[in-house]
Amino acid sequence: MKTAAAILIVLAALLPMPWLVRSDFWLNFAIMALYYGFLGQSWNILGGFGGQFSFGHAAFFGTGAYTSAVLQLRLGIDPWLCLVLAGVLGGAVGALVGALSFRYGLRGSYFALVTLAFAEVFRILADSVEFTGAGVGLQIPLKQTAANFQFPAKAGFYFVILALTALGLAVAWWLKHSRLGARMVAVRENEDAARALGVDVFRTKVIAIALSGALMGLGGTFYVQYFLYIDPTIAYGPAVSVSALLVPIVGGLGTVFGPLLGAFALQFVNQFAQVAMGDAIGLNLVLYGVILVLMIMYMPNGLFGLAHVSARRLVRRAG
Amino acid sequence: MMLDVQDVSRSFGGLRAVAHVTFGVAEGEIAALIGPNGAGKTTLFSLISGFLHPDSGRIRFDGRDITGLEAHAIAALGLVRTFQITQPFGHLTVCENIAVGAHLRLRSRNAALSHAARIAERVGLGNRLDQPADSLTVAGRKRLELARALATAPRMLLLDEVMAGLNPREIDEIVPIIRAIRDGGVTVLLTEHVMRAVMQLSDRALVLNDGQLIAERAPRDIAQDPRVIEAYLGAGAARRVLEEPAHA
Amino acid sequence: MTTIWMDQLSILLPAILNGVTTGAVYALVALGLTLIYGVLHIINFAHGSLLMVALYGVYFLYALVGIDPYLAFPIVVPAMFALGYGLQRYVIGRAGHGKDENIMLVTLGLSIIIENLALFFWTSNTRTINTSYGFSTVDFGVAFIAVPKVVAFVGAVVIAGLLWQFMQRTDLGKAIRALAKEPRGAQLVGISTAHVYAMSFGIGIACLGAAACLLLPTYYASPHIGQAFVLIAFTIVVLGGMGSFVGALLGGLIIGVTESLGGLFLGESLGKIGIFLIFIAVLLLRPTGLFGQRA
Numbered sequence: 037m038k039t040a041a042a043i044l045i046v047l048a049a050l051l052p053m054p055w056l057v058r059s060d061f062w063l064n065f066a067i068m069a070l071y072y073g074f075l076g077q078s079w080n081i082l083g084g085f086g087g088q089f090s091f092g093h094a095a096f097f098g099t100g101a102y103t104s105a106v107l108q109l110r111l112g113i114d115p116w117l118c119l120v121l122a123g124v125l126g127g128a129v130g131a132l133v134g135a136l137s138f139r140y141g142l143r144g145s146y147f148a149l150v151t152l153a154f155a156e157v158f159r160i161l162a163d164s165v166e167f168t169g170a171g172v173g174l175q176i177p178l179k180q181t182a183a184n185f186q187f188p189a190k191a192g193f194y195f196v197i198l199a200l201t202a203l204g205l206a207v208a209w210w211l212k213h214s215r216l217g218a219r220m221v222a223v224r225e226n227e228d229a230a231r232a233l234g235v236d237v238f239r240t241k242v243i244a245i246a247l248s249g250a251l252m253g254l255g256g257t258f259y260v261q262y263f264l265y266i267d268p269t270i271a272y273g274p275a276v277s278v279s280a281l282l283v284p285i286v287g288g289l290g291t292v293f294g295p296l297l298g299a300f301a302l303q304f305v306n307q308f309a310q311v312a313m314g315d316a317i318g319l320n321l322v323l324y325g326v327i328l329v330l331m332i333m334y335m336p337n338g339l340f341g342l343a344h345v346s347a348r349r350l351v352r353r354a355g
Numbered sequence: 356m357m358l359d360v361q362d363v364s365r366s367f368g369g370l371r372a373v374a375h376v377t378f379g380v381a382e383g384e385i386a387a388l389i390g391p392n393g394a395g396k397t398t399l400f401s402l403i404s405g406f407l408h409p410d411s412g413r414i415r416f417d418g419r420d421i422t423g424l425e426a427h428a429i430a431a432l433g434l435v436r437t438f439q440i441t442q443p444f445g446h447l448t449v450c451e452n453i454a455v456g457a458h459l460r461l462r463s464r465n466a467a468l469s470h471a472a473r474i475a476e477r478v479g480l481g482n483r484l485d486q487p488a489d490s491l492t493v494a495g496r497k498r499l500e501l502a503r504a505l506a507t508a509p510r511m512l513l514l515d516e517v518m519a520g521l522n523p524r525e526i527d528e529i530v531p532i533i534r535a536i537r538d539g540g541v542t543v544l545l546t547e548h549v550m551r552a553v554m555q556l557s558d559r560a561l562v563l564n565d566g567q568l569i570a571e572r573a574p575r576d577i578a579q580d581p582r583v584i585e586a587y588l589g590a591g592a593a594r595r596v597l598e599e600p601a602h603a
Numbered sequence: 604m605t606t607i608w609m610d611q612l613s614i615l616l617p618a619i620l621n622g623v624t625t626g627a628v629y630a631l632v633a634l635g636l637t638l639i640y641g642v643l644h645i646i647n648f649a650h651g652s653l654l655m656v657a658l659y660g661v662y663f664l665y666a667l668v669g670i671d672p673y674l675a676f677p678i679v680v681p682a683m684f685a686l687g688y689g690l691q692r693y694v695i696g697r698a699g700h701g702k703d704e705n706i707m708l709v710t711l712g713l714s715i716i717i718e719n720l721a722l723f724f725w726t727s728n729t730r731t732i733n734t735s736y737g738f739s740t741v742d743f744g745v746a747f748i749a750v751p752k753v754v755a756f757v758g759a760v761v762i763a764g765l766l767w768q769f770m771q772r773t774d775l776g777k778a779i780r781a782l783a784k785e786p787r788g789a790q791l792v793g794i795s796t797a798h799v800y801a802m803s804f805g806i807g808i809a810c811l812g813a814a815a816c817l818l819l820p821t822y823y824a825s826p827h828i829g830q831a832f833v834l835i836a837f838t839i840v841v842l843g844g845m846g847s848f849v850g851a852l853l854g855g856l857i858i859g860v861t862e863s864l865g866g867l868f869l870g871e872s873l874g875k876i877g878i879f880l881i882f883i884a885v886l887l888l889r890p891t892g893l894f895g896q897r898a
Binding site: 089091136137139140142144145146148149150152153154156157160161163164171274278281285316317318319321322324325326327328329332333336 | 646648694697698703704705707708709711712713714715716717718719720721722723726727826830834837838841870872873875876879880882883886887888890
């Protein structure tokens with residue numbers, strides 16, 4: 037139960053942020069950190085716990101984003117309901133992609149490639165279809181009321197993303213303490229061995245990707261509500277897919293707090309880069325790429341993994 | 356009859372790995388499947404456990420036709436296999452490894468973990484519960500394979516060369532564990548090269564050669580069977596071995 | 604009846620021929636990728652961005668020094684080879700720790716670095732060149748095809764042939780094939796794996812240099828084109844079969860024609876979807892591709 041306590045402590049610590057942090061700038065910083073942390077946690081479920089690396093997670097994000105935008109704009113549906121529907125649709129697309137890919141036994145690089153292809157197909161479709169605003173994208177009209185899922189003060193968005201963060205942490209915690217989570221990890225470690233112990237590998241993987249997709253869908257809605265704009269490149273482009281995977285890799289794959297840690301670390305790096313290198317387009321992404329390569333080379337267990345290993349070494353030396 | 360294999364065959368391209376194999380294993384028995392390398396023992400195990408599907412023939416487990424069922428479904432029915440080359444969940448601890456097996460019958464994480472701890476005691480891994488699986492020795496991994504399978508509360512176990520890589524002392528330690536498993540009500544079919552273990556454990560020996568079942572005898576009679584001798588030592592060997600005076 | 608048929612043909616044939624010429628260059632790009640996969644078993648996500656670098660190289664040689672793309676071969680190809688060799692030997696080889704997923708991520712990281720460095724240094728303005736022969740066409744009876752495209756086709760076929768000869772006849776080629784088939788055995792007979800792996804990667808990237816020289820006259824350089832090429836190259840390699848030479852060539856032609864016809868019938872944007880749908884279909888239904896050996 038230590039993890040549960042830790043989760044509650046972290047959430048409690050994050051809760052008063054809008055009152056402690058007076059500047060909008062730093063509140064936005066915190067919101068973006070939690071937002072990327074949430075996207076990273078979604079990826080972590082399939083990639084970290086499930087062991088299946090997707091390079092096209094934008095497919096689920098974009099689906100959620102467009103679901104929200106389109107339903108609001110074209111059908112006038114309540115934005116909060118859109119949040120739920122975005123999650124459902126993100127999960128459905130996840131299940132579809134998963135069912136196709138895993139039914140045919142795709143793993144490793146092949147799986148990554150097919151997710152990349154799906155994201156690209158969605159991007160092209162969104163770019164070509166009037167329904168989604170084609171290349172121009174969709175803009176949500178400003179109407180800042182809580183009921184409309186828009187807030188005049190940033191604090192409102194902060195609490196929403198904090199709630200989503202709590203959801204992500206709860207899901208990760210649940211995976212660590214449930215039969216489904218144990219099976220997911222077993223499948224990650226050794227599919228045949230898992231199969232021999234009665235684990236339905238296909239079903240386990242599909243559930244993992246559906247869960248991951250659902251959370252990404254929620255993230256997509258948050259983006260749309262926060263920025264009030266979506267277009268095919270933002271929704272389905274590689275930037276989101278890369279951010280989603282970079283965050284847990286930096287923080288620690290398959291851990292509960294890894295994505296949160298990774299997101300804050302990257303957000304600080306981002307900030308530092310902007311200060312040091314100015315607003316140069318592209319340079320901060322270069323930094324991301326460098327970090328990715330360095331992490332894989334020297335710290336494949338991420339920051340959290342490092343902390344974990346150090347803790348174990350300390351315990352061993354002590355006892 | 357706990358396991359009933361009827362006329363099962365399987366080929367890979369032009370190679371006939373298993374050809375018209377028919378045999379049964381009675382409930383509560385320990386049967387040994389022996390034969391030279393390449394005889395098709397592991398293929399047969401894969402066919403029975405659902406990792407491969409037979410080209411022809413039928414397999415019945417506890418009266419139920421399991422031919423063509425998926426591996427995880429067969430395991431859920433109570434027929435569980437181990438692997439010749441151990442397949443631990445490397446990054447997980449011994450306890451977590453075994454718990455995966457326990458989860459087949461138990462939903463609660465805590466229940467699975469405590470059941471896993473008890474199973475670990477039974478196979479002698481009780482003092483290694485929190486060790487990562489990939490830090491175990493070969494003997495440890497073999498026990499882990501056994502423990503994981505045991506945790507699923509199986510009716511029958513298929514043990515694939517569980518003695519391979521063990522030294523004589525380790526073999527002597529694991530034999531009573533397997534016997535105890537059978538005494539606990541689990542039917543066992545094992546493949547083995549270590550004859551000592553076969554002799555000590557099994558009630559019956561089935562000899563496979565070139566994909567075909569060539570003999571089915573009590574273990575102590577196996578060594579005298581000319582077909583078995585020929586299978587291991589080559590044509591003409593039977594006459595030489597059986598007619599020459601035995602050396603001490 | 605016949606006039607309708609002739610009308611259809613007069614639209615279709617040029618599209619198909621254009622697709623074939625584009626496809627040949629795609630095939631050259633894919634050849635590099637399939638060589639890298641066949642030998643090193645790595646999926647090089649940086650392949651597209653390296654092509655982009657090569658395109659910029661050819662562009663700057665023309666814009667700043669006045670060297671015609673077709674004459675830039677002796678500079679660009681060895682330079683790309685060196686870049687590829689260095690990347691494999693000192694970055695990818697080191698970072699992978701042997702695991703499939705890690706190498707994937709490293710090449711992904713490299714592609715991000717390369718693409719965004721290009722964006723930073725060269726901005727997102729597309730760069731095109733105007734050559735004297737850029738607008739001349741060759742009359743094939745049924746269609747007029749631009750000279751650069753014809754040259755690209757011929758060039759790609761010639762280079763593929765040379766590469767084939769190299770792999771079959773030279774010692775290094777044999778060493779590479781030996782390493783691809785049996786790494787342990789190759790090591791036992793004294794082949795330095797790190798070096799040969801790096802050579803293989805280098806050759807694969809050198810192919811990109813050649814492709815860039817052939818491609819720039821009818822295409823453009825821009826930081827983000829790498830992404831599109833990566834997926835197209837992967838589609839070709841998967842369609843043709845990972846590690847198969849002939850597969851990459853045939854696959855390239857098929858994809859080139861698909862893209863051309865797709866653009867014809869569905870328009871520029873939606874037309875590209877055909878490629879990715881083929882990609883998904885092949886991955887799901889026949890991952891070994893047309894000529895591949897194992898999934």
